[in-house]
Amino acid sequence: MNWVARQFAGAHCQPVMLGVSWIETEVKKKTMESNLVKKDFKIRNGKPSDHARIVSVMQNWWNGRDLTAMLPKLFLIHFRETTFIVERGNELIGFLVGFLSQSRRNEGYIHFVGVHPGFRNDGIGTFLYERFFELCRKQSRTIIRACTSPVNKGSIEFHIKMGFQIEPGNGEMDGFFVMLDYNRPGDPKVLFTRILS
Ligand SMILES: CC(C)(COP(=O)(O)OP(=O)(O)OC[C@H]1O[C@@H](n2cnc3c(N)ncnc32)[C@H](O)[C@@H]1OP(=O)(O)O)[C@@H](O)C(=O)NCCC(=O)NCCS
Numbered sequence: 803m804n805w806v807a808r809q810f811a812g813a814h815c816q817p818v819m820l821g822v823s824w825i826e827t828e829v830k831k832k833t834m835e836s837n838l839v840k841k842d843f844k845i846r847n848g849k850p851s852d853h854a855r856i857v858s859v860m861q862n863w864w865n866g867r868d869l870t871a872m873l874p875k876l877f878l879i880h881f882r883e884t885t886f887i888v889e890r891g892n893e894l895i896g897f898l899v900g901f902l903s904q905s906r907r908n909e910g911y912i913h914f915v916g917v918h919p920g921f922r923n924d925g926i927g928t929f930l931y932e933r934f935f936e937l938c939r940k941q942s943r944t945i946i947r948a949c950t951s952p953v954n955k956g957s958i959e960f961h962i963k964m965g966f967q968i969e970p971g972n973g974e975m976d977g978f979f980v981m982l983d984y985n986r987p988g989d990p991k992v993l994f995t996r997i998l999s
Contacts, residue, residue, distance in 0.1 A: 824999065827932070834929045838888065843895055845933070848885030853878040855894050856916075863916045864954075873899065873914055884910070886933050888917075888926060895921050898930035902943055910938035912948040931964050935998055944998045949991045952980050958992055966994035 838845060856878075857870040878885060881901040888896040896917040903909040912934060917926045938946060948966065950957040952975040962968075971979040975990060984991035 831929070831932050831936075834925050834932070837925070838929065841890070843888050843890050845886060845888050845929075847882050848878050848887050848897065848899065849882060850875060850878045852885075852887055852894075852897070856897055856899075859894060859918070860916065863919060867953075869914075877901075877913065884934065884937060886930055888930065894918065896926045896930055898934055900934050902938070902941060906945070908943055909945045909947060910934065910941075910943040912946065927960060928964065935996075939998055946996045946998060948994045949984070950994070952976055952978055952990055952992050961994045964996065966996040969993040969995055 835845070853873075853875040857873065860870050860873070861868050877899050881899065884900045884902060886898045887894070897915070898912060899914045900910060900912040903911055912931070915927060915930055917930075935946065938944070946966075948961060950961065952958070955976075958968075958978060968979050969981070971981040971990075971993065973980045973982040973990060978992050980990040981993055982990050984993075
C-alpha cells in the first residue's frame with residue numbers, strides 16, 4: 803500500500819463498522835477479556851501509586867526514548883476513570899492513560915499507551931483501546947484523538963490498525979503527514995483521529 807492509501811486506510815472501513823463488524827468487534831472484545839483473565843491478568847483503573855511503576859518501565863518499553871516528562875503524576879490523580887492498568891501480580895503488563903476533553907465535549911483523548919515488550923502483538927493494546935472506546939461511547943464521546951512522534955513507526959502502524967486516520971498536517975515525514983513544531987520547535991507529531999460508530 804502506498805503512503806497516501808495507508809494514511810486513509812481506516813477511513814473507508816467506517817460505514818461497515820455499523821453492521822457485522824460491530825458484532826465481530828463485540829465478540830473479539832469478550833474473547834480478549836476472557837483470554838486475559840485466563841492468563842491471570844487483572845484489568846483495573848489507574849491510581850496515583852501506579853505512576854512510579856509506569857515511569858520506571860517507560861524508557862525500556864519506548865526503546866530507550868525517555869518520555870516520562872510527558873506523563874506527570876497528575877494524570878494518575880485526576881484521570882483515574884479513563885486510565886486502565888493490566889497487571890499480573892505485581893508485574894505491569896500494560897497501561898492506557900486517557901481523558902475526556904473538557905473543552906471538546908464530544909471528544910476523548912488517548913495520551914499514552916504501553917504494553918510490556920514480552921506481551922506485545924497479543925491484542926493487549928487493542929483491548930485497552932476498545933475499553934477506552936467503550937467508555938467514550940457511554941459518555942457520547944464519538945471522536946477519539948491521539949498523537950505520536952513520526953519516529954515511532956510501531957505506534958503509527960498500531961493506530962492505523964485500530965482504525966485511526968492521520969490528520970492532514972503542515973508537513974510530511976517518512977511518507978506520513980505531520981504537524982510540524984507541535985509542542986515546541988523541532989517536535990513534529992503525527993495526529994490521529996478515529997470516529998466511533
Ligand atoms: C503500540 C503498542 C501499545 C501495541 O500494543 P500491542 O498489544 O502489541 O498491540 P496489539 O497486539 O493489540 O496489535 C493490534 C494490531 O496492531 C499491530 N501492531 C502492533 N504493534 C505494531 C508494530 N510495532 N508494528 C506494526 N504493527 C503493529 C498488530 O500487528 C495488530 O494488527 P492485526 O490486528 O492485524 O494483528 C505496543 O507496541 C507498545 O507498547 N509500544 C511501545 C509504546 C508505544 O509506542 N506506545 C504508543 C504511543 S503512546
